[in-house]
Amino acid sequence: MELAILGGTGDIGEGLAMRFASDTAHTITIGSRDAAKASERARAYEDRLSAHGVETEINGTDNSSAAASADVVILAIPPHHVGDTVEELTEDDVLSDQLLISPAVGMSGDEDGLHYRPPSTGSVTEFVAQQAPDSVPVAGAFHNLAADRLADLEATLDVDTLVVADDPEVSDRVVTLTADLAGVRPIPAGPLSNASEVESLTPLLINIARYNEGMHDVGVTFS
Template identity: 55%
Template sequence: MRITLCGGTGDIGEGLALRFAYDTDHEILIGSRDPEKARTKAAEYETELDSRGIETTIKGFENAMAADRADVVVLAVPPYHVRDTVESISDRLDSETILVSPAVGMQREKSGLHYNRPSAGSVTAMVAETAPEDVPIVGAFHSLSADKLANLDIALDEDTLLVGDDEDALDIVQLLAEGIEGLRTLYAGPLANAAEVESLTPLLINLAIHNDLHDVGVRFE
């Protein structure tokens, strides 16, 4: 499977790229608005994986080129870049491409971080609103720590919640996510439930801040 990480040069993009390449045999492409930056980071990821005995090729391209003919495109970009990123790649997407949204809108105040709900209702809904109508959308990876993902010395043992309306797309993202060792998926309902899932992220960060914890995740029992 070909997985493209648009914004794959950032924190969550790096973490997912390394885990997918370390734990699976999928083809990984790094996308960025700056293709040279994408190529540089892809080479860095290859070097890190090679140091751990994993020989793989990770390529970097401009976002639209990276998204072209991808099976799954992960929008590993900040929420304020989600809409323009989707618009920039929309002509490379079709009904066979699954668009995955992990972004969460947050606002920092003195008391901590708070969920910043966009006008569409959730960032995932904003993706669905912006993408071509026939492109299946799945929300996933919202509550994962980018630092924990990127540190391959840390064993994962946590859940990621999936939201989506397309059963086939959900099944594929479930298989993809659970290919990462120690990661379990749970279905949280249709896209209409995305806001509830996204709002978990600032809660987890606040728990980490106020309890001097690191790399907080969630496991449901």
């Protein structure tokens, strides 16, 4: 499977790229607004993976080129840029039936911590679905994963990630994709209208990490 991680030079993009490259046989392409930056970061990821005994190739290019050849596109883009990115992909006519997955969360911070700030659509995931062409399926996942722990290949994961999608078949595709990641359990959480509840967990987890020593990479599990 061809997997494009747009914003793959950022924190969550890096973590997902490292884990998918380490744990799966999918073809990974890092996308960025700057193709040269994406290519340079891809080489750095390859070197880190090689140091952990994983010999694989990661591609790096601009966002539109990465998405054009992908089966699945993960929008690891800051929430204030994700709409522009989807609009750009649409204008470049590179989106057809790729599965878009959004892990972005709208947040703002003050001296007390981070607070959930969703767009008027109710959630970033729903905003992505609104911006995307009708033919393109959209799901939300990976919202509540600690980026630093994902990127640390020496760290053992034992976390859950909630998956939202309006189409149960789309949800199943994301669950199947995610289940390949060692230590990450995907759990269906219903349609996109439930995304706000899922996304709002992220600032809560970050605040817990801030106020509790030794919980920097806190995650969630459900039982």
